[in-house]
Amino acid sequence: MSGVSGERLPGVPDVGATELDAMVDGEAADPRAELSKTDHDTDLGIAMAEDAKRVSRGELSAEEYWRKYDAAAEAEFGDDYRQTPNPAIDSPDQTIESETAESLGCSVGSMDSITCESAASAASDDGDTQENGARWGMVIDLQKCVGCDSCSVACKAENRTPPGVSYNVVMEEEHGEFPDVTRTNVPRPCMQCENPPCVQVCPVSATYKMDNGVVNIDYDRCIGCRYCMIACPYGARYFDFGENYDDEVDGAGAVTSPEYGVDRGPREDGASPVGNVRKCSFCTHRLERGEEPACVETCVGDARNMGDLDDPDSDVSEMADSSRAFQLKESEGTDPNVYYLK
Amino acid sequence: MAAEHSHLEFDPGFIDDRLRAAWYAALGALLLIGGYATWLRISGGMQSTNLTSTTPWGAWVAFYIYFVGLSAGAFLVSTLANVFGVAGLHRIDRDALFAAIVSMVVALLFVWTDLGRMDRMYHPFLWRQITSALAWEVHAYVAYILVLTTELYFSMRYDLARVAEHGSGLRARLSGLLTLGRRQTTDASRQTDRTWLKRAGIVGIPLAIFMVHGGTGVLFAVSKARPYWNSGLFPVIFIVSAVLSGTALVILLYVLRTRLFDGDAVDPDLLDRLAKLLATFVVVDVALTAIEALVSIVSFHPHVVETWHVIAFGEMSWSFWWFMVGLGWVFPLVMLSKRSWRRTPWLMAVAGLSVVLGIIAVRFNIVVPPQIRPVMEGLPHGSYFPSAVEWATSVGMIAVGLLLYTIGAELLPLTPLEEGDH
Known part of the structure; x- marks a missing residue:
């Protein structure tokens, strides 16, 4: 240049x-x-x-x-x-x-x-997404996950999260001693719980459950008290301290992701979501235009699946019903909409 | 009460002008430091802290619950006099109430500073969440400050009216304003004051115990994701250590004010009574904390065991052993063990100060350790020590509290204007 x-x-x-x-x-x-x-x-x-x-x-x-x-x-x-x-x-x-x-x-x-017509017809083709109330769910097959972390990278690229904020991480567990070692990689997005403890504690109702099952954060209402981060049993919430990748990338904050369907323009000091709590939204902005979340789309092993858990015939429902399926910290009673296959 | 102070021309301020100048100069220096740090906090945002997403709550939250506790404790000590009619405590009644109000103001300053979006501090009054302990707390704090102010008014109005009537200058004019127009100095008006004082106190007790401080404990205890806090005993310990720190503060203020402002002799019987109260609270606090620790450790809950491990042997264990156990419990218990020591003002002031400092460590050890171990295996471990900005802003906010208290003590008749019950 x-x-x-x-x-x-x-x-x-x-x-x-x-x-x-x-x-x-x-x-x-x-x-x-x-x-x-x-x-x-x-x-x-x-x-x-x-x-x-x-x-x-x-x-x-x-x-x-x-x-x-x-x-x-x-x-x-x-x-x-x-x-x-x-x-x-x-x-x-x-x-x-x-x-x-x-x-x-x-x-x-x-x-x-x-464009409106085709979007409307696409939505109805997708099967009752909006009107009849889909409940978005994710199923992650741990047998297929290779631990490449490309979901975390795709997530950062899609949602343009600042340093210290990573909606998706891959937790790695090693079992056994050399040479008999196994490793389990557990990708961790937001669980979009049916009974979300974060929603329960928010003093201003800035975080709430949407009809499609996704837990929303209203960045214009959040006061940044971080009580939800204390309450989340999955560590899925991150505070936006206002740091930037400006030293690494020119114009890193020029474009932001339209999270929850709201386009906030370039990232600015002191403007939301700086000073707010952030988390994975199942890429609501992508779901709304008929696309899968970035992590699902990018997964090299096809380990991640997205779909409607209220539709008993959907792939995710069938996988979530299988005997291999489990949720993280089931004893917490949070009933996550993210399922894992052993 | 000292004979040389006429209750008509009373002078509640410092008796030594050089001491006054030195005290205000020291406060001014602390406020400058705090002001600069606050500017760094506001301009730099939350990056100026050492908080992380693993450890999102730190020094400001610890100081916040500390000052809420100090306030609730000082208030409960005041109710001993004005609700339960414990003899001989009336002298410290207004002082305790005023200290409770100032502590609460400082506590709210700390929560405010801690908000990621300080500009949205009014949002909890526009939007609510009925299941959120914090939403309830914010309202309880406001109600509590109102009750405390009402109580202080009814406790002090009779003397304010007398100062307005007989005194002169700024203090008389201020006192006249603060009577809110009720300037009668009749016995009947005094009786009305006492009745309303008692009524406000009766409203205030459940408010302080269950809502303000119990509620702050509940705020932590409902966090199922943090098993260390998630226990029914936890809010109770919260209240006990609140009462402990409040009693210690009242002892400290009583000795210092009597000596430095009134130039008076400390009443050894009153001191002894407060000291015994303090010793009782220390013992209860130790016992409940031990029960809580034993139940969780012996039931081998991995998260709680690891948290206790962090507290007792982690990199911050010095704050547990030296400040919490040492200054908070062992040292004051030794000081309070002998009758003649309990009647020695400066020893009791030291014991009070020791507890007041020790409980700070109690609050830090409540807030920080459960956020060190990650909520799930595989997530990053936390490590937290407050940044310079966090310390300096805290010093500044505490200095604001000291300044408010000093100005109030210099201008208001916080000590009843005659001997005995008011």
């Missing part, structure tokens, strides 16, 4: 821009071959693509482009063309003049309208 041109950086191959462009061209698929795989007109596709490049180079205006191809595209794609919102004429980020936009045959609607 800041290197003077001509001066080679260690480990960077001495390749010029033209060679790199040639490599890109070499890798690119043949347009004609690709487009001929579809049922639609190959020549029209090539022509539109070539002109689109001219638009991006500024040799052709977007208005001219759309006027030129509107009729042809409508003839070729029919209703698909007419009913699909076009990003170029998407209000409010519309890139072409309204006059031209009005004259076009395709629907003048917002791109947001289709």
Whole structure:
């Protein structure tokens, strides 16, 4: 970035821009071959693509482009063309003049309208997640866990937790004496207990159970008394002392994770969650967009599973019912929503 | 009461002006140190502490429960006089009440400083959690301060009215204000005061025992995740050591004030009575702590056994042996063992100071050791000693308490203005 041109950086191959462009061209698929795989007109596709490049180079205006191809595209794609919102004429980020936009045959609607529709349909495909009340649960197969700690790393990367805060850790236990040694690795996220002791003790109800089983923390209400950390039998809660990775990474706090669905912008001194207690949220922000928590997605041994414990046919329910299943500190009566398989 | 002090023109302050100047200078220095440390705490956030996520509660919490205990203890000593009518204790009644109020203010300063978000200290009054001991405590503390202030008012109003009527200057004007307009000095008005004092005291006793200090013990005892605290006896020990430290504080204040402010002779009978009370509380405290330790150690609960191991042999074991056992229990018991020693003011002041310091170690040994061993095998072990900022802010907050007490003692008729029962 800041290197003077001509001066080679260690480990960077001495390749010029033209060679790199040639490599890109070499890798690119043949347009004609690709487009001929579809049922639609190959020549029209090539022509539109070539002109689109001219638009991006500024040799052709977007208005001219759309006027030129509107009729042809409508003839070729029919209703698909007419009913699909076009990003170029998407209000409010519309890139072409309204006059031209009005004259076009395709629907003048917002791109947001289709993203909302597909999100809604995805949620209902997922099976009654929100409306019928899924209870999120995690099952961790200890036989599959190799102790690589990539869940902890993925968690830190996803949730952008500061130094001293690690929502997920892997507890390692060694049994026996050399050479007869076994090692058990027990990953420990927040247990999202059904009877959470942390919720019971919070003097301001800043931490509470959500309908989906996840224990939430309201960073705008938490006073930082740390009573919940005292009460948690799993040591799953961490205090945000306000430390940063600024010395290690430039702009480490520029982006924060939208935990519990709230985007707080860049990390700032003295602004929440600094001075609050933090913990794993089962990546609520990912669950809400139909993704698995980062630790589940990244697990190399596929040891971690996420699903609806209220659905008796879900994988996690079946695993949680197996004779191998157990919870940590069952005697505490906290009834965790994280199960382990022996 | 000394004959040379007319109760109309009484002067409750220091009798030695040089001593006064030196005392205020010392307090000023401590406040400067504390003020600077508080600025570091506020600007640097909780990073200025040595707390970690394994050991989230430290010195500030220990001092908080210490001052809550001191307050509850001093208050209960005052009720001996104004509720139970124990003869001869009326002299220290107001002093004990005032010390209880000041201790509570200091305790709240400590919790406030301990909050990760000091700016949100009012949140517990906006949002509550009915199952949270801490939510109840916050309200109990406010109610308790109100009851204490009410009691002090009814205990002191008659003398305030007399000072306002006969005295002059700042003290008379202040006294007039503090009577809240009730300036009668008739026997009937005095009788009304006593009735209401007793009523407030009767409300205050359960509030202090069950809510304020018992409740603070419960706050710890309900933590099932920390088996060392999770016992029914725990809140009881909390109250006993509170009463112990409160009695010791009252003895210390009585001797110092009588000597330094009133230039008076200490009443040996009163001193002896307080000293015997103190000895009783030391013995009960030792006995209950021993029962608690034996039950948990002999039942081999691994977490509790390991916590006791940390207390007795860990890197901080000096605070257990020297301060808690030594200053808190053994040294005062020796001092209190002889009748002639119990009647010697300076020895009793030393014994009182020794207990007051020893109980600080009791509070630290309650708060810190159960947070050293992690709640689960495989999580990191804790290690905690307060940072310089934590110590210096604590010194500052204690200095605030001493300053409040000194100003009050200099301006208010905390010692009844005549001999005998008021």
